[in-house]
């Protein structure tokens with residue numbers, strides 16, 4: 001038996017369609033400001049997608065580009081001006097920042113009510129305390145994909161998240177906990193990692209190590225939500241060519257798992273869909289609009 005593939009591209013398109021429907025019913029247009037510092041090619045691609053998909057969902061998108069030589073003060077002054085701009089509902093600072101800039105300090109400048117990435121300390125605190133707030137996009141996407149495979153009720157499932165990053169691992173663990181899952185966070189110092197992974201009903205590798213999770217790390221029938229998006233050399237495609245792979249060895253895990261996300265086309269597209277959803281939620285909260293149903 002081979003695992004059923006979880007179609008992240010399709011699920012993310014459904015989320016974006018719901019966002020677009022919700023936007024039509026609002027009394028005004030939510031606005032997202034995207035800040036890109038420097039010219040990292042991957043970040044440029046992601047920012048272009050964010051701008052295009054924000055507009056396709058019927059929202060306003062404002063793109064701010066700063067040079068790689070921008071100072072910490074210039075980045076933080078721009079964020080402060082976006083905080084003060086009442087027409088802006090969401091602020092996204094594209095990561096990573098160029099070397100020499102302090103990401104944490106810059107993120108902390110974002111008004112938590114406009115923090116559509118869910119990365120400020122206030123957003124993290126709200127998530128930890130189970131209070132309403134804006135949730136980090138990639139982890140939110142993981143939960144939505146798990147539900148698309150297993151149904152709305154994830155309670156009692158044992159989730160093993162591999163990785164403890166602030167962007168994915170820790171918030172993913174908290175989001176699955178909020179779904180009444182039993183959660184284990186595994187990491188580089190975890191003893192007998194394969195054995196821990198084999199206890200998971202839902203396995204969420206988020207470490208950025210290509211093909212690390214092997215088939216014999218997966219409990220038969222388990223759901224594998226692969227957060228890793230790693231570019232590796234692909235000499236079979238020609239000299240200098242590359243391809244994307246996840247943190248799980250797909251060919252090895254697919255015969256064992258019950259459901260599995262591919263890379264590309266799994267968790268990645270959910271990140272932007274959840275960002276658009278957060279932009280609507282931020283606009284509704286800030287402007288006192290009632291929250292659209294079904295979002």
Ligand SMILES: Nc1nc2c(c(=O)[nH]1)N[C@@H](CN(C=O)c1ccc(C(=O)N[C@@H](CCC(=O)O)C(=O)O)cc1)CN2
Nearest residue numbers: 046093094095096117137138229264265266268269271
């Ligand atoms: N401020 C943030 N910066 C970054 C985040 C984030 O959530 N907030 N996440 C990543 C990059 N990212 C969005 O910004 C992102 C990554 C991947 C994808 C995606 O759809 N990937 C495709 C493959 C794309 C390709 O061919 O390269 C897939 O997995 O199918 C979307 C968004 C780091 N920075």
